[in-house]
Amino acid sequence: MKTEKPRVAIQGIRASFHEEAAFQYFGEDIETIECNSFKQTFEALKNKKADYVVMAIENSIAGSILPNYSLLLSYGFPVIGEVYLPIQLHLMALPGVKFEDIKYVTSHPIAIRQCVDFFDEYPQLNIVESNDTAACAKRIRDEQLTDTVAIANSLAARLYGLDVLERRIESNKKNFTRFLILAHHENVPKKNHNKASLCFQVSNTVGALAKVLNIFAEQELNMSKIQSMPVLGKRNEYNFYVDVEWNDTKQYDTAIRQILKYTQNFNILGEYERHDEEGNSLPKDAATERVPRKYIKMKKMS
Template sequence: MYTKSPGQTPGLFWFYAKPNHKKKKNNKLMKTGTRVAIQGIKASFHEEAAFKFFGKDIQTIECNSFKQTCESLENKESDFVVMAIENSIAGSLLPNYTLIREYNFAVVGEVYLPIQLHLMALPGVKFEDVKFATSHPIAIRQCVDFFYDYPNIQVIEGNDTAACAKRIKEEQLTDTVAIANTLAAELYGLNIIERRIESNKKNFTRFLILKQDKTEEQPDTNKASICFQVGNHVGALAKVLNIFAEQQVNLSKIQSMPVLGKRNDYYFYVDMEWTSMEKYDKAIRQALKYTVNFNIMGEYQKNDKV
C-alpha cells in the first residue's frame, strides 16, 4: 500500500510500503448495521447497488446530492458511500471524480448494476394522458432515443429516480410519469406503462464504494484507481502509460479533467488491473518519477460482474 510521508502536502507524492499479501476476510466491509450513504431514497438505484455490495442488513443514509453523501461520510454520520461513477450509455459522472479527490476518500470496492428503466404512473393513467416525464438527469440521458419519438412529452429533471416516483404518488399527479426501476413502482404503488425505455438494453452503471480511512489495507487487491498530473510537453503522458504497459498492468479506464483555473493542466484518473502485485508495485514506483500530485485513490478487488 502507499501512504503519505509525514509533513508532506496532502495528495502530492506517495512512498512505497511493502504490502501484506496474506489473505484475510474483509469483515469490516460486511458488518451488520453498516451505515451506507446513498444519493437518493429507498428503491433508488444507489440503494439497490448498496444492497448488492453489502447485503440488505445495512442502514442506508438518504442524501439529496452526491456532495451530501461525502459530507455524511466526512462527519462520521455514515461508514461508507456508494457513488455512481459511470454509465454505459450516459458516460462518466465527471463531478464525482472531483468529489472523491477533494474529500480524499479511499475507494475500497466497486459494484456494477444492470439498469432497467421504466415509465410508471398512477393506476388508471394511460400513456396518451402523459404530459410530463421526470427523473434524475443521468437516467434521462439514458432514454433520449425514446423521448425523441414523443416530442409532446416535456422531460423534467429531478433529484432522484425513486423520489420522482414518490412525488407522483404523494401529489397524485395524473399527467406525469417517472422514469425509475421496478422497486420504485412496487414501493410507491405505481403502474408501469412502458417497460425498458433505455436506449441500449445492455445498460449498466458502475458504482464505487468509498471510505474515509486510506491507511487500512484491503485484502487480495487486483485493481486500483489513481489520479495524477504530468507536464505539458510531448510524450509526458505516454511515458507514464508505457511504464504500466511494460509491467503488464492493464489500464481499464483513463479519464481526463481540466484543473480549475489552469489552462492546459489536467488531472488524469486511471483505473488499472494486475495479476502480479510485484509488477504493479514496480510500475507505481517508476511512475512517481514522472508525475505530480500522484494519488492512489484506492486499491481493491475487481468486481465487474453485472
C-alpha cells in the same frame, strides 16, 4: 462507534439506482443515508454520520460524472470497491392510470436522455426534468398525480406502489453505470486487491504521459480507464485519473515505484477487488428482475 447495520450514504432517496448498487455490494441489511448531493454524501462520511458512500462515477452511455472525480481527490476517502449496475428503466404511474391519460413524464435528465427513442414515438408528452429518478416516483405517489408518469427502476415502483406501464424503455439494453464504494480509512477491507484508482500530474513536456503509460504496458497492467481534468487555476496542467488492473501484485508494485519518477502529486485513490462487468448479465425477461425482499414485504404490508 459503528452501528450493527452498515450506514451507507447515497445521493438521492430510497429505491434509487444508488441504493440498488448499495444492495448489490453490501446486501439488503443496511441503513440508507439519503443525501441531496454527492458532496453531502462525503460530508456524511466525514462527520461519521455514515460508514460508507456509494457514488456513481460513469455511465456507459452518458460518460464520466466529472465533478465526482474532484470530490474523490479533495476528500481523500479511499475507494474500497466498485459495482457495475445494469440500468433498466421503466415507465410507472399510479394504479389505474392509462397511457392515454398521461401528459407529463418526469425523471433525471440522464435517464430521460437514455429513453429518447421511446419518446420520439410520443411527441405529445411533456418532459419534466428532476434531480432523482426515485424522487419522481415518490412525488407521483405523494401528490396522487394522475396525469404524470415517472421513469425509474423496479424498486421505486414497488416501494411507492406504482404500476409499470412500459418496461425496459431505455434505448440501449446494455446500459451500465459504474459505482464506487468509499469508506473511512479504518474500514478498508483486507482483500486480495487486483484493481486501483490513481491520480497524478505529469510535466507539460513531449512524451511525459507516454512514459507513464508505457510503464503500465511493460509491467502488463491493464489500464481500464483514463480521465483528464484541468487543475483549477493552473493553465495547461491536468490531473489524470487512471484505473489499472493486474494479475500479479509484484508487477503493480513495480509499476508504482517507476511512475513516481515521472509524476507529481501522485495519489492512490484506492486499491480494491475489481467487479466483473460481464457478471451482470441482463435478464432475458424484465419480469425476472430481482427485487429486494424488504420491498416485497413492504408491498404486502401496505
